[in-house]
Amino acid sequence: MLEVKDVTLKYGDFVAVENLSFEVNKGEIFGLLGTNGAGKTTTFRTIMGLLYPSKGYVKYDGEFVSYDTVDRIGYMIEERSLLTKLTVKDLMLYFGQLKNVDAKTILERLDYWLKRFDIENYKNKKIKELSKGNQQKIQFISALINEPSLLVLDEPFSGLDVINMELFVEVIKEYKEKGCTIIFSSHQIDHVESFCERLVILQKGKTVLSGLIKDIKKEFKKHTIKLIAD
Numbered sequence: 580m581l582e583v584k585d586v587t588l589k590y591g592d593f594v595a596v597e598n599l600s601f602e603v604n605k606g607e608i609f610g611l612l613g614t615n616g617a618g619k620t621t622t623f624r625t626i627m628g629l630l631y632p633s634k635g636y637v638k639y640d641g642e643f644v645s646y647d648t649v650d651r652i653g654y655m656i657e658e659r660s661l662l663t664k665l666t667v668k669d670l671m672l673y674f675g676q677l678k679n680v681d682a683k684t685i686l687e688r689l690d691y692w693l694k695r696f697d698i699e700n701y702k703n704k705k706i707k708e709l710s711k712g713n714q715q716k717i718q719f720i721s722a723l724i725n726e727p728s729l730l731v732l733d734e735p736f737s738g739l740d741v742i743n744m745e746l747f748v749e750v751i752k753e754y755k756e757k758g759c760t761i762i763f764s765s766h767q768i769d770h771v772e773s774f775c776e777r778l779v780i781l782q783k784g785k786t787v788l789s790g791l792i793k794d795i796k797k798e799f800k801k802h803t804i805k806l807i808a809d
């Protein structure tokens with residue numbers, strides 16, 4: 580289980596996330612929604628132990644995130660600019676070995692995912708030569724390469740066409756079936772209801788709504804309109 584408890588995160592004096600609390604159960608798909616600058620990436624960096632909260636804590640399976648827990652986590656970052664000079668294969672070897680996966684296993688898994696995402700000839704291409712959507716697929720694969728038990732996906736659907744978005748959702752659902760805990764962020768709310776059970780809506784670092792989608796559907800829609808208008 581992932582536990583985010585009363586987390587406040589500041590950049591200098593600026594409060595990016597304030598008193599954020601939620602729990603994600605094993606095998607649950609949980610959404611973090613909000614407009615640009617709401618604090619989604621900040622929350623994920625805190626979950627990954629890359630930022631330290633000024634108040635509150637994050638625990639995964641009862642432990643603070645450390646080198647040991649990171650092996651069990653897959654993190655798909657939002658930024659696309661990292662390591663673009665590497666080939667797909669070298670990037671995957673880099674990320675996989677950071678997570679203690681051996682090279683042979685990494686390459687077997689990579690072949691499987693490249694085929695699944697219909698980019699099987701891209702293994703030796705440099706990241707910068709790929710389209711944005713295909714870079715997005717590579718980032719998703721890099722989060723899956725250690726077969727994580729917790730998947731942290733920062734805006735996995737941004738910039739994807741409908742077919743690839745459905746493919747991503749299919750894979751996310753498969754991971755859920757295997758017992759993986761999944762948290763993702765989005766400002767696109769259209770498809771959330773079809774696969775996500777509970778969510779938090781953040782606005783300027785504060786929680787404006789949280790809970791089961793079915794319970795907060797009306798408010799969710801009201802807030803969606805408000806959030807988009809902001």
Ligand code: ATP
Binds near residue numbers: 595614615617618766
């Ligand atoms: P987006 O949807 O645009 O990616 P987000 O919800 O992920 O937004 P964050 O990136 O978490 O939002 O940013 C939350 C707030 O913190 C924003 O106001 C942002 O300007 C600020 N912020 C983010 N990173 C830093 C930083 N390194 N230093 C100072 N302020 C930052």
